[in-house]
């Protein structure tokens with residue numbers, strides 16, 4: 001598919017996730033088959049004030065392209081300026097967050113607060129889109145609450161802008177992350193939108209990916225929680241979509257080798273000890289469902305080097321293989 005002038009190999013996107021979609025995780029998901037990866041959201045005010053931590057979120061390597069850099073904020077001038085900074089820093093696409101539900105963001109009139117005023121949302125999107133030469137996309141929700149579903153109005157308004165595509169997290173702001181994502185809005189949105197529409201919300205398996213395309217007619221799917229500790233979802237969805245085959249669950253060995261590669265990249269990009277400490281939150285995802293995982297995780301989180309983690313995981317793998325041979 002194409003977004004603006006950016007060619008995207010597969011309509012399987014890794015969603016923006018603060019604290020999760022850093023460079024190493026994006027690279028892992030890309031290798032597994034994600035067609036487009038998003039950075040964590042970045043405050044426009046921080047970018048224009050040159051805050052290093054925010055700039056670091058925009059570090060991109062060739063292997064992961066195309067990459068969409070997501071920004072948020074309430075002031076048009078700051079958003080325009082920060083979008084230009086993203087473009088100059090090598091983003092392939094800039095995305096505006098109009099969906100964040102957390103109070104800190106909404107109370108500052110940013111994120112999902114825009115859903116209260118669709119005209120302000122479209123105006124912000126158009127001004128930012130006009131200020132850059134790479135594509136501008138937006139990510140939003142279906143509405144503020146169940147009585148104020150705004151997504152159809154938003155779709156109409158975005159048609160009149162230079163926005164190249166938009167993603168819909170099929171929940172309201174009021175829902176936060178609770179309840180189910182309501183995909184039934186997507187076919188209606190698709191009937192209005194003159195640009196690609198990306199479905200987001202509650203995609204946890206390759207079968208969900210297939211069903212999302214079949215039931216909603218969306219142009220792409222965006223996966224968030226379903227990819228945490230499970231980047232294999234991209235590989236398995238590609239297989240299911242391309243050949244109709246359902247890949248078996250990743251083996252313990254594949255989980256461990258991917259975990260180690262992810263850790264290696266994290267240490268390479270963040271250094272020690274930060275990389276090792278920040279990575280600790282990923283162990284539970286990679287080790288989910290495997291024998292004695294909670295004990296193993298407790299042993300891993302106190303280790304202080306890559307080599308120690310590697311030895312521990314390889315020792316565990318040998319133990320598992322020996323057990324399998326005994327059975």
Ligand SMILES: Cc1cc2nc3c(=O)[nH]c(=O)nc-3n(C[C@H](O)[C@H](O)[C@H](O)COP(=O)(O)O)c2cc1C
Pocket residue numbers: 015016017018019020039040041070097099100139169200201202203222223224225226
């Ligand atoms: C840990 C975490 C961090 C998130 N950070 C962002 C973010 O920075 N920007 C954004 O637009 N959405 C963010 N989200 C929302 C997701 O992108 C996505 O819209 C939501 O999780 C629903 O998709 P899912 O059902 O596939 O998880 C975050 C979600 C999670 C779980």
